[in-house]
Amino acid sequence: MTEPQLPDELDTQVSSAVDPIPANPLRKRAMRAELLAHLLGAYEQELGTANSPEVAIAQAKKRFGNIDTLREELLQSVPLLERLIFFHYSWEPLMLRWILVGLACIAMGMSVVLPALAKIKSGEKFTTEGAVLLTVGALLVLVGLWTIGYKIAKRLKRGAPVSPR
Secondary structure, eight states: OOOOOOOHHHHHHHHHHHTTSOSOHHHHHHHHHHHHHHHHHHHHHHHHHSSSHHHHHHHHHHHHOOHHHHHHHHHHTSOHHHHHHTGGGGSOHHHHHHHHHHHHHHHHHHHHHHHHHHHHHTTOOOOHHHHHHHHHHHHHHHHHHHHHHHHHHHHHHHTOOSSOO
């Protein structure tokens, strides 16, 4: 008799618990293997008593528990230094790119705003050109801040941790 395969739904359940955790990939692999073993065991037990694989999956997921609670417990098992070192792994690359775009907008905006403010401070005449540069620079800074804030708020709304505790 062959071993039953773990259904994709259960693999997804484990992934949603382990993937967001900022930890060493080896530690995450061990967490994943242990959780998959527990979930496979529960699935096999339920499959023996259930009428269908769908019912067995539902029961195994129910026995697995709340994903958010499990994720928090797993996160607490990772040492603080490791969480800080591997913090960037918990953010998807697309979000990091947008945050970098936001930082670039802020830097470009400040490189336009600061010289315009220096001219005003030195007492030079405030010209239309200076007003345009000041406005464009301020808009770039605001766009950068908005981009960063939006991406972080979107991440928080999804419920995934943004920073290690």
